Amino acid sequence: MGKIGYKIKVDDEKTAKAMGRNIPISRKHAREICREINGMPLDKAIKFLEDVIAMKRPVLFRRHCKKVGHRKGKLGWPAGRYPVKAAKAILKILLNAKSNAEYKGLNTDRLRIKHISTNKGITLKRYMPRAFGRATPKNQETVHVQVILEEY
Numbered sequence: 001m002g003k004i005g006y007k008i009k010v011d012d013e014k015t016a017k018a019m020g021r022n023i024p025i026s027r028k029h030a031r032e033i034c035r036e037i038n039g040m041p042l043d044k045a046i047k048f049l050e051d052v053i054a055m056k057r058p059v060l061f062r063r064h065c066k067k068v069g070h071r072k073g074k075l076g077w078p079a080g081r082y083p084v085k086a087a088k089a090i091l092k093i094l095l096n097a098k099s100n101a102e103y104k105g106l107n108t109d110r111l112r113i114k115h116i117s118t119n120k121g122i123t124l125k126r127y128m129p130r131a132f133g134r135a136t137p138k139n140q141e142t143v144h145v146q147v148i149l150e151e152y
Contacts, residue, residue, distance in 0.1 A: 006146055008115050015114065016104055016149045018097035020089065022121045022142040028064040029083035030118040030143045033090055036060065042098060042111040042149060049091040055082045090145060097147045106151050115148040 006017060023030075033052075036059055037045040051057035058071040058080030065079035094113075101108055121142030127135040 004119070004144060004146075006115075006148065007117055008148065010114065010148055010150070013104075014106070014151050016097050016101035016106060016111070018093050018100055018147045020093040020096075020143075020145045023089045023145060024124075024140055024142050025086040025089050026083065027118065027120060027141060027143050028061075029059075029081070029086035030090065030145060032059050032061050032064060032081075033083060033086055034116045034118050034145070035062065037090075038113055038116050040113055042094065042108070042113065045113055046091065046094060046098075049087045049094070052082055052087040053084050053091070055084070058082055059087075093145050093147055097149050101149055101151075106149075110151050111149045112152050113147065114150040115146070117146055119144040119146075 004019070004021065037048060040048070048057065052059055058075070059082070060075060060077045061068050061079045061081055062077065068079040068081060070078040071080035098108055098111070101111055121144050124140040124142065126138045126140065128138045129135055
């Protein structure tokens with residue numbers, strides 16, 4: 001397996017990084033969450049993800065919004081969902097990046113998300129046995145998520 005690098009070059013003294021590889025979550029949900037929290041201060045992003053997990057605040061679906069139900073509240077966009085599994089996985093990566101920042105000696109109260117992105121991971125190929133010796137493919141997609149925090 002090849003090494004996956006970060007998408008942007010940054011100053012290592014003022015930034016902290018974290019990456020999650022082959023996470024079994026939806027690519028569409030991960031993309032919409034990352035778009036929503038990109039550029040946010042770290043504490044606001046953590047609070048947002050905790051609200052999504054508690055189903056208090058929806059993630060607005062901008063690209064993958066066909067046949068997605070509307071959510072209450074004046075949010076500026078009607079389509080939204082509560083992707084709990086993806087929010088838990090991305091929250092874990094954000095907390096890892098925060099721990100990396102503490103280890104480097106950065107001020108964790110003044111951190112913001114400079115870059116967060118998702119890439120397609122490997123597809124786990126599985127087969128479900130059916131009647132008469134047939135089988136149905138049951139593939140599971142995975143996602144790579146990378147986060148870069150910077151001190152402002």
